[in-house]
Amino acid sequence: MKILCVCGLGQGTSLILRMNVDTVLRQMGVQADVENTDVSSASSERPDLIITSNELAESLAGHPSTIVIVNNYFDLNEIKEALESHFS
Amino acid sequence: MKFLEKNLVELDAAVTSPDEAIQTAGNLLVEEGLVEEQYVEAMVQSYHKNGPYFVLAPQIALPHARPEDGVKEASVSFLRLMHPVRFGSAVNDPVHLVFALGASSSDEHLEILQKLMALLNNPENVKKLMEMTAYSEMESLLGGIHS
Structure with a gap:
Protein backbone atom coordinates (compact mmCIF):
# COMPACT_ATOMS: atom_id res chain seq x y z
CA MET A 1 0.00 0.00 0.00
CA LYS A 2 1.44 3.34 -1.05
CA ILE A 3 0.05 6.53 0.49
CA LEU A 4 0.81 10.07 -0.63
CA CYS A 5 0.06 13.06 1.64
CA VAL A 6 -0.43 16.13 -0.51
CA CYS A 7 -0.34 19.90 0.14
CA GLY A 8 0.28 23.02 -1.94
CA LEU A 9 4.07 23.14 -1.59
CA GLY A 10 5.00 19.72 -0.22
CA GLN A 11 7.02 21.37 2.55
CA GLY A 12 5.12 21.85 5.78
CA THR A 13 1.47 20.96 5.79
CA SER A 14 1.84 17.60 4.02
CA LEU A 15 4.77 16.67 6.26
CA ILE A 16 2.63 17.26 9.36
CA LEU A 17 -0.09 15.12 7.82
CA ARG A 18 2.42 12.40 6.94
CA MET A 19 3.82 12.24 10.47
CA ASN A 20 0.32 11.94 11.94
CA VAL A 21 -0.68 9.33 9.33
CA ASP A 22 2.45 7.34 10.30
CA THR A 23 1.42 7.53 13.96
CA VAL A 24 -2.12 6.36 13.18
CA LEU A 25 -0.94 3.47 10.98
CA ARG A 26 1.39 2.35 13.78
CA GLN A 27 -1.56 2.40 16.20
CA MET A 28 -3.62 0.39 13.70
CA GLY A 29 -0.75 -2.06 13.31
CA VAL A 30 -0.61 -1.78 9.52
CA GLN A 31 2.32 -1.30 7.21
CA ALA A 32 2.33 1.24 4.39
CA ASP A 33 4.76 3.32 2.42
CA VAL A 34 3.87 6.94 3.27
CA GLU A 35 5.33 9.94 1.47
CA ASN A 36 4.48 13.62 1.07
CA THR A 37 4.57 15.93 -1.92
CA ASP A 38 3.03 19.01 -3.55
CA VAL A 39 -0.17 19.00 -5.54
CA SER A 40 1.38 19.37 -9.01
CA SER A 41 3.82 16.47 -8.51
CA ALA A 42 0.93 14.38 -7.17
CA SER A 43 -0.89 14.52 -10.48
CA SER A 44 1.77 12.34 -12.14
CA GLU A 45 1.97 9.78 -9.32
CA ARG A 46 -0.20 6.69 -8.85
CA PRO A 47 -0.31 5.81 -5.16
CA ASP A 48 -3.10 3.62 -3.74
CA LEU A 49 -4.33 6.49 -1.58
CA ILE A 50 -3.92 10.25 -1.66
CA ILE A 51 -4.66 12.02 1.61
CA THR A 52 -5.26 15.76 1.43
CA SER A 53 -7.49 18.68 2.39
CA ASN A 54 -10.95 19.42 1.07
CA GLU A 55 -9.64 22.29 -1.11
CA LEU A 56 -6.81 20.36 -2.74
CA ALA A 57 -9.02 17.32 -3.30
CA GLU A 58 -11.00 19.51 -5.70
CA SER A 59 -7.86 20.29 -7.72
CA LEU A 60 -7.13 16.55 -7.87
CA ALA A 61 -10.59 15.67 -9.22
CA GLY A 62 -10.25 12.96 -11.87
CA HIS A 63 -7.01 11.56 -10.42
CA PRO A 64 -7.01 7.73 -10.71
CA SER A 65 -5.91 7.17 -7.08
CA THR A 66 -8.45 6.97 -4.27
CA ILE A 67 -8.63 10.37 -2.56
CA VAL A 68 -9.15 10.60 1.20
CA ILE A 69 -10.03 13.98 2.74
CA VAL A 70 -8.84 15.00 6.19
CA ASN A 71 -10.17 18.27 7.62
CA ASN A 72 -8.28 18.49 10.91
CA TYR A 73 -4.63 17.49 10.46
CA PHE A 74 -4.11 17.43 14.23
CA ASP A 75 -7.01 15.08 14.98
CA LEU A 76 -5.61 11.55 15.10
CA ASN A 77 -9.13 10.10 15.53
CA GLU A 78 -10.36 11.75 12.36
CA ILE A 79 -7.31 10.48 10.44
CA LYS A 80 -7.89 6.99 11.84
CA GLU A 81 -11.56 6.98 10.83
CA ALA A 82 -10.67 8.23 7.35
CA LEU A 83 -8.10 5.45 6.90
CA GLU A 84 -9.86 2.51 8.52
CA SER A 85 -12.21 1.68 5.66
CA HIS A 86 -9.22 1.39 3.31
CA PHE A 87 -7.47 -1.20 5.48
CA SER A 88 -10.28 -3.64 6.13
CA MET B 1 15.82 27.04 15.71
CA LYS B 2 13.42 29.62 17.18
CA PHE B 3 10.08 28.25 18.32
CA LEU B 4 7.43 30.57 19.76
CA GLU B 5 9.89 32.66 21.73
CA LYS B 6 8.65 35.86 23.37
CA ASN B 7 9.37 38.18 20.43
CA LEU B 8 7.70 35.73 18.06
CA VAL B 9 4.33 35.82 19.82
CA GLU B 10 1.67 38.51 19.46
CA LEU B 11 -1.73 38.22 21.09
CA ASP B 12 -4.88 39.82 19.72
CA ALA B 13 -3.63 41.52 16.58
CA ALA B 14 -6.28 43.68 14.91
CA VAL B 15 -6.02 42.41 11.33
CA THR B 16 -8.92 42.29 8.91
CA SER B 17 -7.82 40.13 5.96
CA PRO B 18 -5.96 36.85 5.33
CA ASP B 19 -3.12 38.72 3.58
CA GLU B 20 -2.71 41.04 6.55
CA ALA B 21 -2.77 38.10 8.99
CA ILE B 22 -0.06 36.25 7.01
CA GLN B 23 2.05 39.42 6.70
CA THR B 24 1.77 40.30 10.39
CA ALA B 25 2.67 36.76 11.52
CA GLY B 26 5.49 36.65 8.93
CA ASN B 27 6.88 40.02 9.97
CA LEU B 28 7.45 38.65 13.48
CA LEU B 29 9.98 36.29 11.82
CA VAL B 30 11.48 39.10 9.71
CA GLU B 31 12.00 41.36 12.73
CA GLU B 32 13.99 38.64 14.47
CA GLY B 33 16.14 38.08 11.38
CA LEU B 34 14.86 34.54 10.82
CA VAL B 35 13.47 35.01 7.30
CA GLU B 36 13.94 37.56 4.51
CA GLU B 37 11.13 40.01 3.71
CA GLN B 38 10.62 38.26 0.37
CA TYR B 39 9.68 35.08 2.25
CA VAL B 40 6.62 36.84 3.66
CA GLU B 41 5.60 37.91 0.17
CA ALA B 42 6.09 34.29 -1.00
CA MET B 43 3.74 33.08 1.76
CA VAL B 44 1.05 35.50 0.59
CA GLN B 45 1.57 34.47 -3.04
CA SER B 46 1.34 30.78 -2.12
CA TYR B 47 -2.02 31.51 -0.49
CA HIS B 48 -3.25 33.26 -3.64
CA LYS B 49 -1.97 30.46 -5.87
CA ASN B 50 -2.75 27.32 -3.84
CA GLY B 51 -5.68 28.47 -1.72
CA ALA B 57 -7.46 22.46 11.54
CA PRO B 58 -10.48 24.39 12.84
CA GLN B 59 -9.40 28.01 13.47
CA ILE B 60 -5.71 27.27 12.79
CA ALA B 61 -3.62 28.50 9.84
CA LEU B 62 0.00 27.57 9.14
CA PRO B 63 1.19 29.87 6.34
CA HIS B 64 4.61 29.10 4.91
CA ALA B 65 6.64 29.16 1.69
CA ARG B 66 9.71 27.24 0.50
CA PRO B 67 13.15 27.27 2.15
CA GLU B 68 14.63 28.87 -1.00
CA ASP B 69 12.19 31.80 -0.70
CA GLY B 70 14.43 33.25 2.02
CA VAL B 71 14.58 31.29 5.26
CA LYS B 72 17.65 31.88 7.44
CA GLU B 73 16.66 29.73 10.40
CA ASN B 92 -11.98 25.21 9.13
CA ASP B 93 -12.89 28.91 8.86
CA PRO B 94 -12.78 31.36 10.52
CA VAL B 95 -9.10 31.52 11.45
CA HIS B 96 -8.24 32.65 14.95
CA LEU B 97 -4.68 31.32 15.43
CA VAL B 98 -1.92 31.91 12.86
CA PHE B 99 1.44 30.11 13.04
CA ALA B 100 3.92 31.43 10.46
CA LEU B 101 6.44 28.72 9.62
CA GLY B 102 9.96 29.54 8.47
CA ALA B 103 10.50 26.29 6.57
CA SER B 104 14.20 25.43 6.49
CA SER B 105 15.82 22.62 4.54
CA SER B 106 17.78 21.43 7.58
CA ASP B 107 17.00 18.63 10.02
CA GLU B 108 15.58 21.33 12.26
CA HIS B 109 12.59 21.58 9.93
CA LEU B 110 11.37 18.14 10.99
CA GLU B 111 12.18 18.87 14.60
CA ILE B 112 10.25 22.16 14.66
CA LEU B 113 7.20 20.55 13.02
CA GLN B 114 7.28 17.83 15.67
CA LYS B 115 7.25 20.51 18.37
CA LEU B 116 4.30 22.20 16.69
CA MET B 117 2.45 18.89 16.45
CA ALA B 118 3.13 18.06 20.08
CA LEU B 119 1.49 21.41 20.90
CA LEU B 120 -1.46 21.29 18.51
CA ASN B 121 -2.33 17.57 18.53
CA ASN B 122 -3.76 18.20 22.00
CA PRO B 123 -7.11 20.08 21.93
CA GLU B 124 -6.53 21.22 25.54
CA ASN B 125 -3.45 23.15 24.39
CA VAL B 126 -5.42 24.79 21.57
CA LYS B 127 -7.98 25.91 24.14
CA LYS B 128 -5.20 27.43 26.25
CA LEU B 129 -3.80 29.27 23.21
CA MET B 130 -7.26 30.76 22.65
CA GLU B 131 -7.56 31.89 26.25
CA MET B 132 -4.07 32.93 27.36
CA THR B 133 -3.61 36.53 28.42
CA ALA B 134 0.19 36.79 28.73
CA TYR B 135 3.34 35.23 27.29
CA SER B 136 4.13 33.61 30.64
CA GLU B 137 1.22 31.23 29.98
CA MET B 138 2.84 30.26 26.68
CA GLU B 139 6.05 29.48 28.53
CA SER B 140 4.33 27.10 30.89
CA LEU B 141 2.46 25.53 27.98
CA LEU B 142 5.71 24.94 26.07
CA GLY B 143 7.34 23.60 29.21
CA GLY B 144 4.67 20.91 29.38
CA ILE B 145 4.96 19.54 25.85
CA HIS B 146 7.25 16.77 24.76
CA SER B 147 8.04 16.09 21.16
Whole structure:
Protein backbone atom coordinates (compact mmCIF):
# COMPACT_ATOMS: atom_id res chain seq x y z
CA MET A 1 0.00 0.00 0.00
CA LYS A 2 1.44 3.34 -1.05
CA ILE A 3 0.05 6.53 0.49
CA LEU A 4 0.81 10.07 -0.63
CA CYS A 5 0.06 13.06 1.64
CA VAL A 6 -0.43 16.13 -0.51
CA CYS A 7 -0.34 19.90 0.14
CA GLY A 8 0.28 23.02 -1.94
CA LEU A 9 4.07 23.14 -1.59
CA GLY A 10 5.00 19.72 -0.22
CA GLN A 11 7.02 21.37 2.55
CA GLY A 12 5.12 21.85 5.78
CA THR A 13 1.47 20.96 5.79
CA SER A 14 1.84 17.60 4.02
CA LEU A 15 4.77 16.67 6.26
CA ILE A 16 2.63 17.26 9.36
CA LEU A 17 -0.09 15.12 7.82
CA ARG A 18 2.42 12.40 6.94
CA MET A 19 3.82 12.24 10.47
CA ASN A 20 0.32 11.94 11.94
CA VAL A 21 -0.68 9.33 9.33
CA ASP A 22 2.45 7.34 10.30
CA THR A 23 1.42 7.53 13.96
CA VAL A 24 -2.12 6.36 13.18
CA LEU A 25 -0.94 3.47 10.98
CA ARG A 26 1.39 2.35 13.78
CA GLN A 27 -1.56 2.40 16.20
CA MET A 28 -3.62 0.39 13.70
CA GLY A 29 -0.75 -2.06 13.31
CA VAL A 30 -0.61 -1.78 9.52
CA GLN A 31 2.32 -1.30 7.21
CA ALA A 32 2.33 1.24 4.39
CA ASP A 33 4.76 3.32 2.42
CA VAL A 34 3.87 6.94 3.27
CA GLU A 35 5.33 9.94 1.47
CA ASN A 36 4.48 13.62 1.07
CA THR A 37 4.57 15.93 -1.92
CA ASP A 38 3.03 19.01 -3.55
CA VAL A 39 -0.17 19.00 -5.54
CA SER A 40 1.38 19.37 -9.01
CA SER A 41 3.82 16.47 -8.51
CA ALA A 42 0.93 14.38 -7.17
CA SER A 43 -0.89 14.52 -10.48
CA SER A 44 1.77 12.34 -12.14
CA GLU A 45 1.97 9.78 -9.32
CA ARG A 46 -0.20 6.69 -8.85
CA PRO A 47 -0.31 5.81 -5.16
CA ASP A 48 -3.10 3.62 -3.74
CA LEU A 49 -4.33 6.49 -1.58
CA ILE A 50 -3.92 10.25 -1.66
CA ILE A 51 -4.66 12.02 1.61
CA THR A 52 -5.26 15.76 1.43
CA SER A 53 -7.49 18.68 2.39
CA ASN A 54 -10.95 19.42 1.07
CA GLU A 55 -9.64 22.29 -1.11
CA LEU A 56 -6.81 20.36 -2.74
CA ALA A 57 -9.02 17.32 -3.30
CA GLU A 58 -11.00 19.51 -5.70
CA SER A 59 -7.86 20.29 -7.72
CA LEU A 60 -7.13 16.55 -7.87
CA ALA A 61 -10.59 15.67 -9.22
CA GLY A 62 -10.25 12.96 -11.87
CA HIS A 63 -7.01 11.56 -10.42
CA PRO A 64 -7.01 7.73 -10.71
CA SER A 65 -5.91 7.17 -7.08
CA THR A 66 -8.45 6.97 -4.27
CA ILE A 67 -8.63 10.37 -2.56
CA VAL A 68 -9.15 10.60 1.20
CA ILE A 69 -10.03 13.98 2.74
CA VAL A 70 -8.84 15.00 6.19
CA ASN A 71 -10.17 18.27 7.62
CA ASN A 72 -8.28 18.49 10.91
CA TYR A 73 -4.63 17.49 10.46
CA PHE A 74 -4.11 17.43 14.23
CA ASP A 75 -7.01 15.08 14.98
CA LEU A 76 -5.61 11.55 15.10
CA ASN A 77 -9.13 10.10 15.53
CA GLU A 78 -10.36 11.75 12.36
CA ILE A 79 -7.31 10.48 10.44
CA LYS A 80 -7.89 6.99 11.84
CA GLU A 81 -11.56 6.98 10.83
CA ALA A 82 -10.67 8.23 7.35
CA LEU A 83 -8.10 5.45 6.90
CA GLU A 84 -9.86 2.51 8.52
CA SER A 85 -12.21 1.68 5.66
CA HIS A 86 -9.22 1.39 3.31
CA PHE A 87 -7.47 -1.20 5.48
CA SER A 88 -10.28 -3.64 6.13
CA MET B 1 15.82 27.04 15.71
CA LYS B 2 13.42 29.62 17.18
CA PHE B 3 10.08 28.25 18.32
CA LEU B 4 7.43 30.57 19.76
CA GLU B 5 9.89 32.66 21.73
CA LYS B 6 8.65 35.86 23.37
CA ASN B 7 9.37 38.18 20.43
CA LEU B 8 7.70 35.73 18.06
CA VAL B 9 4.33 35.82 19.82
CA GLU B 10 1.67 38.51 19.46
CA LEU B 11 -1.73 38.22 21.09
CA ASP B 12 -4.88 39.82 19.72
CA ALA B 13 -3.63 41.52 16.58
CA ALA B 14 -6.28 43.68 14.91
CA VAL B 15 -6.02 42.41 11.33
CA THR B 16 -8.92 42.29 8.91
CA SER B 17 -7.82 40.13 5.96
CA PRO B 18 -5.96 36.85 5.33
CA ASP B 19 -3.12 38.72 3.58
CA GLU B 20 -2.71 41.04 6.55
CA ALA B 21 -2.77 38.10 8.99
CA ILE B 22 -0.06 36.25 7.01
CA GLN B 23 2.05 39.42 6.70
CA THR B 24 1.77 40.30 10.39
CA ALA B 25 2.67 36.76 11.52
CA GLY B 26 5.49 36.65 8.93
CA ASN B 27 6.88 40.02 9.97
CA LEU B 28 7.45 38.65 13.48
CA LEU B 29 9.98 36.29 11.82
CA VAL B 30 11.48 39.10 9.71
CA GLU B 31 12.00 41.36 12.73
CA GLU B 32 13.99 38.64 14.47
CA GLY B 33 16.14 38.08 11.38
CA LEU B 34 14.86 34.54 10.82
CA VAL B 35 13.47 35.01 7.30
CA GLU B 36 13.94 37.56 4.51
CA GLU B 37 11.13 40.01 3.71
CA GLN B 38 10.62 38.26 0.37
CA TYR B 39 9.68 35.08 2.25
CA VAL B 40 6.62 36.84 3.66
CA GLU B 41 5.60 37.91 0.17
CA ALA B 42 6.09 34.29 -1.00
CA MET B 43 3.74 33.08 1.76
CA VAL B 44 1.05 35.50 0.59
CA GLN B 45 1.57 34.47 -3.04
CA SER B 46 1.34 30.78 -2.12
CA TYR B 47 -2.02 31.51 -0.49
CA HIS B 48 -3.25 33.26 -3.64
CA LYS B 49 -1.97 30.46 -5.87
CA ASN B 50 -2.75 27.32 -3.84
CA GLY B 51 -5.68 28.47 -1.72
CA PRO B 52 -6.38 28.01 1.98
CA TYR B 53 -5.22 24.37 2.30
CA PHE B 54 -2.86 25.48 5.10
CA VAL B 55 -5.87 26.21 7.31
CA LEU B 56 -5.17 22.70 8.51
CA ALA B 57 -7.46 22.46 11.54
CA PRO B 58 -10.48 24.39 12.84
CA GLN B 59 -9.40 28.01 13.47
CA ILE B 60 -5.71 27.27 12.79
CA ALA B 61 -3.62 28.50 9.84
CA LEU B 62 0.00 27.57 9.14
CA PRO B 63 1.19 29.87 6.34
CA HIS B 64 4.61 29.10 4.91
CA ALA B 65 6.64 29.16 1.69
CA ARG B 66 9.71 27.24 0.50
CA PRO B 67 13.15 27.27 2.15
CA GLU B 68 14.63 28.87 -1.00
CA ASP B 69 12.19 31.80 -0.70
CA GLY B 70 14.43 33.25 2.02
CA VAL B 71 14.58 31.29 5.26
CA LYS B 72 17.65 31.88 7.44
CA GLU B 73 16.66 29.73 10.40
CA ALA B 74 13.92 27.19 11.15
CA SER B 75 11.30 29.16 13.05
CA VAL B 76 7.65 29.47 14.08
CA SER B 77 5.81 32.63 15.16
CA PHE B 78 2.31 32.87 16.60
CA LEU B 79 -0.29 35.53 15.98
CA ARG B 80 -3.65 35.38 17.73
CA LEU B 81 -6.25 37.46 15.93
CA MET B 82 -8.50 39.82 17.84
CA HIS B 83 -11.28 39.17 15.35
CA PRO B 84 -11.35 35.85 13.47
CA VAL B 85 -10.78 36.17 9.71
CA ARG B 86 -12.21 34.02 6.90
CA PHE B 87 -9.51 32.50 4.68
CA GLY B 88 -11.97 30.65 2.42
CA SER B 89 -11.60 27.22 4.02
CA ALA B 90 -14.90 25.38 3.66
CA VAL B 91 -14.54 23.46 6.91
CA ASN B 92 -11.98 25.21 9.13
CA ASP B 93 -12.89 28.91 8.86
CA PRO B 94 -12.78 31.36 10.52
CA VAL B 95 -9.10 31.52 11.45
CA HIS B 96 -8.24 32.65 14.95
CA LEU B 97 -4.68 31.32 15.43
CA VAL B 98 -1.92 31.91 12.86
CA PHE B 99 1.44 30.11 13.04
CA ALA B 100 3.92 31.43 10.46
CA LEU B 101 6.44 28.72 9.62
CA GLY B 102 9.96 29.54 8.47
CA ALA B 103 10.50 26.29 6.57
CA SER B 104 14.20 25.43 6.49
CA SER B 105 15.82 22.62 4.54
CA SER B 106 17.78 21.43 7.58
CA ASP B 107 17.00 18.63 10.02
CA GLU B 108 15.58 21.33 12.26
CA HIS B 109 12.59 21.58 9.93
CA LEU B 110 11.37 18.14 10.99
CA GLU B 111 12.18 18.87 14.60
CA ILE B 112 10.25 22.16 14.66
CA LEU B 113 7.20 20.55 13.02
CA GLN B 114 7.28 17.83 15.67
CA LYS B 115 7.25 20.51 18.37
CA LEU B 116 4.30 22.20 16.69
CA MET B 117 2.45 18.89 16.45
CA ALA B 118 3.13 18.06 20.08
CA LEU B 119 1.49 21.41 20.90
CA LEU B 120 -1.46 21.29 18.51
CA ASN B 121 -2.33 17.57 18.53
CA ASN B 122 -3.76 18.20 22.00
CA PRO B 123 -7.11 20.08 21.93
CA GLU B 124 -6.53 21.22 25.54
CA ASN B 125 -3.45 23.15 24.39
CA VAL B 126 -5.42 24.79 21.57
CA LYS B 127 -7.98 25.91 24.14
CA LYS B 128 -5.20 27.43 26.25
CA LEU B 129 -3.80 29.27 23.21
CA MET B 130 -7.26 30.76 22.65
CA GLU B 131 -7.56 31.89 26.25
CA MET B 132 -4.07 32.93 27.36
CA THR B 133 -3.61 36.53 28.42
CA ALA B 134 0.19 36.79 28.73
CA TYR B 135 3.34 35.23 27.29
CA SER B 136 4.13 33.61 30.64
CA GLU B 137 1.22 31.23 29.98
CA MET B 138 2.84 30.26 26.68
CA GLU B 139 6.05 29.48 28.53
CA SER B 140 4.33 27.10 30.89
CA LEU B 141 2.46 25.53 27.98
CA LEU B 142 5.71 24.94 26.07
CA GLY B 143 7.34 23.60 29.21
CA GLY B 144 4.67 20.91 29.38
CA ILE B 145 4.96 19.54 25.85
CA HIS B 146 7.25 16.77 24.76
CA SER B 147 8.04 16.09 21.16
